[in-house]
Amino acid sequence: MKPDAPLHSRDSRRELKSDFHSLPGGEPAPGLLFEGLPGMAYLARADRGRTIELAGAGCQALLGFKPDSKGFALAPLIHPDEREQVLDVVKSAVAGNHSFAIEYRLRHASGAWRTVWEQGRPFPQGQQRAVQGQLLDVTQRIQREQARLATELRRLDARKFQGLNQLAGGVAHEVNNLIAGILGSAELLAMDLPEKSPGQETLKQIFEASNLARDFVHKLRVLAQRPPLELKPIRLQPVIEECLQILGTIIPAKVELQAQISADCPRANADAAQMHQAILDLCLYAWQGLADRRGRLRISLEHCPVVRPPVGATSLLLPGPHVHFMLQDNSPGLDKNVREHLFHPFRTRRAGGTKVGLELFLVRETIHGHQGDIFLESDLGHGLTFHIYLPVAGEK
Numbered sequence: 105m106k107p108d109a110p111l112h113s114r115d116s117r118r119e120l121k122s123d124f125h126s127l128p129g130g131e132p133a134p135g136l137l138f139e140g141l142p143g144m145a146y147l148a149r150a151d152r153g154r155t156i157e158l159a160g161a162g163c164q165a166l167l168g169f170k171p172d173s174k175g176f177a178l179a180p181l182i183h184p185d186e187r188e189q190v191l192d193v194v195k196s197a198v199a200g201n202h203s204f205a206i207e208y209r210l211r212h213a214s215g216a217w218r219t220v221w222e223q224g225r226p227f228p229q230g231q232q233r234a235v236q237g238q239l240l241d242v243t244q245r246i247q248r249e250q251a252r253l254a255t256e257l258r259r260l261d262a263r264k265f266q267g268l269n270q271l272a273g274g275v276a277h278e279v280n281n282l283i284a285g286i287l288g289s290a291e292l293l294a295m296d297l298p299e300k301s302p303g304q305e306t307l308k309q310i311f312e313a314s315n316l317a318r319d320f321v322h323k324l325r326v327l328a329q330r331p332p333l334e335l336k337p338i339r340l341q342p343v344i345e346e347c348l349q350i351l352g353t354i355i356p357a358k359v360e361l362q363a364q365i366s367a368d369c370p371r372a373n374a375d376a377a378q379m380h381q382a383i384l385d386l387c388l389y390a391w392q393g394l395a396d397r398r399g400r401l402r403i404s405l406e407h408c409p410v411v412r413p414p415v416g417a418t419s420l421l422l423p424g425p426h427v428h429f430m431l432q433d434n435s436p437g438l439d440k441n442v443r444e445h446l447f448h449p450f451r452t453r454r455a456g457g458t459k460v461g462l463e464l465f466l467v468r469e470t471i472h473g474h475q476g477d478i479f480l481e482s483d484l485g486h487g488l489t490f491h492i493y494l495p496v497a498g499e500k
Contacts, residue, residue, distance in 0.1 A: 143240035150198045150233040154178040168213025183209035198226040219243045247423045254420040276321045337371040337497035347383045364404040372427040372494040382470045385463040393435035402432040420477045429492040438482040
């Protein structure tokens with residue numbers, strides 16, 4: 105090849121193809137050596153667009169199209185979040201004349217994202233540099249690994265939750281006995297003190313604090329006596345409609361309830377009673393965040409063939425279609441510190457806000473018990489949005 109010949113010229117392509125299909129000893133390699141490799145073997149320019157000059161037959165399976173004689177640019181197909189990193193890795197390998205390996209996502213012709221593992225190495229071509237390598241589709245391996253990790257996390261959560269239930273039951277029993285003694289003594293003291301005695305005000309505070317403690321014990325008992333999930337294929341539309349009827353009698357008229365429920369949403373494996381309670385608790389929490397002002401609660405249910413969790417969220421979801429429940433409000437929103445601890449027990453909505461207690465913690469545990477997941481999106485001044493995903497029930 106002439107030193108100044110462009111890599112993509114007809115003559116240079118012929119020479120590159122000859123080099124690429126030749127063994128180190130100079131003898132031509134069988135065509136099947138290139139075409140028979142797993143994944144997509146390629147020869148590319150060392151440019152920023154990652155122009156593929158030659159691609160193996162695996163290109164059709166990996167990217168969904170067969171390249172023509174002009175080649176194609178690989179860089180635009182790389183996921184935007186990973187594109188610069190991939191290009192920098194290849195650029196560094198070319199500059200340092202060393203091989204590279206990297207994992208990233210490529211866009212298939214169908215629009216789906218495929219996770220690929222690429223290994224390659226640069227080689228000189230006249231005064232230019234080219235890159236030869238191989239792209240392997242590892243999407244299924246990544247999905248299997250994610251499913252395994254999700255299953256392991258669910259198992260650990262179940263064990264942790266079981267231990268918490270036992271602890272909650274024991275604590276509730278002991279604390280309830282102490283509260284009974286405090287209230288009994290306070291009532292006897294109230295009978296001995298004159299009606300207008302200054303001590304009556306102190307006793308009133310003791311009664312109020314004890315009653316709050318009794319409510320707390322009741323929540324612990326609910327946690328400890330929570331029945332096991334009874335999962336079966338159900339339609340969530342009637343469950344949500346019942347919740348809307350109850351909310352209509354609780355939430356004041358100045359809060360607008362909006363619902364967009366898809367009639368053809370498929371069934372989900374769920375416990376109707378516990379999902380009913382979880383949806384109610386979420387809606388009541390959102391209503392409390394409106395702080396007695398005019399506002400809006402928007403509820404929707406739809407079929408979601410491909411789940412896209414919020415950016416940066418850790419997902420426990422398994423691959424496959426899901427039912428997507430969404431709750432939005434136009435409250436003042438939550439700051440980062442509150443968002444990070446929102447599903448922890450006994451946290452507050454915001455500084456000086458109402459106590460959340462165990463409700464949202466139980467909502468999260470309920471959703472995880474359904475093999476689903478729950479996500480929160482919120483910023484100060486922009487309200488909040490809850491996303492719940494439940495796996496679609498298999499066809500029988």
